[in-house]
Amino acid sequence: MKTTSAIAPWNRRRFLQTFGGGLAVLWFLDDAHAQAESGRRGGRGGGGQRRPPELAAWLQIAADGTVTIFTGKAECGQNIRTSLTQVVAEELPAPLAAIKLVMGDTALTPWDAGTFGSRTTPDMAPQLRKVAATAREALVDLAAAAWQVDRVSLLAADGKIVHAASHRSVGFGELTKGEKLLVNVSDSAPTKPATAWKIAGTSLLKINGRDFVTGAHAYASDIARPGMWHGRVLRPAAFEATLVALDASAAAAMPGVKVVHEGNFIAVVALTEHLAAQAIAALRAEWKTTPQISERELFAHLRATARGAPPVTVESAATLRQTYTVAYIAHTPLEPRAAVAEWQGDALTVWTGSQRPFGVRTELAAALHVSEEKIRVIVPDTGSGYGGKHTGEAAVEAARLARAVGRPVKLVWTREEEFTWAYVRPAGVIDLASTATADGLVTAWEHHNYNSGSAGLRAPYEFPGQRTEYHPARSPLKQGSYRALAATANHFARETHLDEQARALRLDPLEFRLKNLRESRARAVLAAAAKRFGWNQTPRAPDRGCGLAYGLDKGGHLATFAEVAIDRATGKVSVVRVVQAFECGAVLNPAHLKNQNEGAIVQGLGAALFEAVRFENGRILNPHFAGYRVPRFSDTPVIDVLLLNRPDLPSAGAGEAPIIGIAPAVGNAIFDATGVRLRSLPLVPNGLKV
Amino acid sequence: MSNVTLLHVNGSARACDADAARPLLSVLRDDLALTGTKFGCGEGQCGACTVLVDGVPVRSCLTPCGSIGPQKITTIEGLARDGHLHALQEAFLANGAMQCAYCTSGMIMSGVALLAKNPHPSDEEIVRFMDGNICRCGVYQRILAAIKHAAAATNGGAK
Secondary structure: OOOOOOOOOHHHHHHEEEEEEOOOOOOOOHHHHHHHHHHHOOOOOOOOOOOOEEEHHEEEHHHHHHHOEEEEEOOOOHHHHHHHHHHHHHHHOOOOOHHEEEEEEOOOOOOOOOOOOOOOOHHHHHHHHHHHHHHHHHHHHHHHHHHHHHHHHEEEEEEEEEEHHOOOEEEHHHHOOOOOOOOEEOOOOOOOOOHOOOOOOOOOOOOHHHOOOOHOOHHHHHOOOOOEEEEEEEEOOOOEEEEEEEEEHHHHHHOEEEEEEEEEEEEEEEEOHHHHHHHHHOEEEEEEOOOOOOOOHHHHHHHHOOOOOOOOOOOOOOOOOEEEEEEEEEOOOOOOOOOEEEEEEEEEEEEOOOHHHHHHHHHHHHHHOHHHHOOOOOOOOOOOOOOOOOOOOHHHOOOOOOHHHHOOEEEOHHHHHHHHHHHHEEEEEEEEEEOOOOOOOOEEEEEEOOOOOOOOOOHHHEEEEEEEEEEOOOOOOOOOOOOOOOHHHHHHHHHHHHHHHHHHOOOHHHHHHHHOOOHHHHHHHHHHHHHHHHHOOOOOOOOOEEEEEEEEEEEEEEEEEEEEEEEEOOOOEEEEEEEEEEEEOOOHHHHHHHHHHHHHHHHHHHHHHHHHOEEEEEEEEEOOOOOOOOOOHHHOEEEEEEEEOOOOOOOOOOOHHHHHOOHHHHHHHHHHHHHHOOOEEEEOEOOOOO | OEEEEEEOOOOEEEEEEEEOOEEHHHHHHHHOOOOOOOOOOOOOOOOOEEEEEOEEEOOOOOOOOHOOOOOEEEEEEEEEEOOEEOOOHHHHOOOOOOOOOOOOHHHHHHHHHHHHHHHOOOOOHHHHOOOOOOOOOOOOHHHHHHHHHHHHHOOOOOO
């Protein structure tokens, strides 16, 4: 299929005729493909786990010039609807207002593994760039044929193909007349380098922002369907509990209530949410519980159940060994799990908030014994996820209830359910041992992570022969993904340990790091942040302290500097100031990227200072905001984010990396202020005793 | 208690037929299709459900609809006038003061109440007044900037 031309890999011989004022947009790669294509339903939606090669699966241009882009990614607040629109507008090029993104709809968008791992910018953006470039080249070909001119004399600009020599131009929609462009997405259609971006790379505001400030946007939990009732599930008394007896008579007797009981699944469906809550309260259930690991036994349990856990082997007179721990934390997306399910015969439509629309479809198919082709999952722009919405629990429950009662059902988890029955970020134990020379060169490094994960395990420093291992263990709580996952735990341990080494060697913590870092991108973020922060330039006020951390995650280099204030009378630790420098290649939208940095710092502060899921014997002890503290306005420091744009480098994803530096920077700042070394997250759930 | 059959919302008298014990949030969302007001916790802890009742911010998730009577309710849908956004809505847009934006309705309603009471709040006053509203995406610094921006733009939100 490759041609020597850098422009068009498709076969232009099959390009059909022009007629009247317009064009029939039908051309084919080859006959076999043409037949396959004509037999597909739009080239979208169905199929296996691959990216469809057909352009029309990704992009269609209506007769009025509206460009519709299809992507399986989900918007959860990263503002990728905006940044991906910029990418397409840049590459076609077309006016921003002419571009509409259809996202996360399994019936309309190409299959996608899900929105996680900071993959949208490094992976989906280049894909859509290729899509737009392919479309542009196809449109140029159409215009060249229509006007009988050489295609090199044509230019695409602002939704039009222009022939400057004859002062002619034609809109994209006039060329396509709303027909699909029947070509495959080309790897060789030329794309603009970041250095030439005019629309991408700018701080375009959230593209559908008005819908959010007016309350017009419908999240999954806002969807209403005719005849819809409200569901509520009865949760067991503890994890792993089994039902012994159920008396549902009082609930079943309530007008406007139906009780659904299928094995251990007990739920009610009612005319209103309020009635559903009353009916759930009227159920009398008896559960058999079994003893389970509680929080005080957690870290010993993780070590005991870990696979391949050797003793730490670094040995030398100068060896520093320490153990660090991180607690389970909850994502607590402000929009809890929610779904609306509607059956039409044996076909199911579910609206839900999720990072994995296609994954939820697979879950639904398995749980309900329905083929995936009968299921449509629609994910409206969602009330956040942070790695916490990879699963489709509410979708499955709503679908079961809708089928049981024969009407559409909405199910919105309560905050207590979200805290208890979702999943948590893994807790972990980390052993570190290191050796360094007197002038600050690390000569041996060993890092063992029990349970929390392997992300960010390897030190991004020039440590010779470093040994790093992740030891999976048996978690007493259901655990799963979280923004940056274990990179937070591993960076906390590593960057705290480095601070300890620096102090032991009486070296400046910044200098010590720089001695062990050759990578120029790493040095650049440290230098930029140190300068802005005024590292070692401002005289320390009493009970103030400063700390720093360097990190590397998903290809983004991060330097975080924090200043804390300690109130010795009350034990209150306040983070007063944070400077963060971040370099993740070419920046697609500086304003939204800064927003991610700021938000990650605030979110990371919660886990750094006070967030922990408390649990005992199969029960969560703090399943409410009253008991599980999250950062608020009064916890927010002054945040200064420096973006080091590198248009010469590919864009790395950036939704996660900015969270990894704040915990060690704050912990190191607390040591700087007080001499107290804290090695467990959260650092000060009950304040600091000094 | 008899059912609630009338609520004054966003300048209109709205007919309904709701159990007086039902939370105002549920009646607004499910009966009157005003879904701009959000459910975040149902416990009065997060502020996502904030609406104004005679200008006072209340947590509609904990407010029985039977307690409202003839008082005037304002929701996020009632802020714009003749297609013109409220200054604080504009300021949220201009300052990019949102990510997932699920908290945004509640944030704006609380902010509108603050500016009505205190047209030129200091940073400390904003933090104190807004501390009951959670933004899990952590956009607080931008929300604070948006409130100050709106205060400056309208000489105290008096648009």
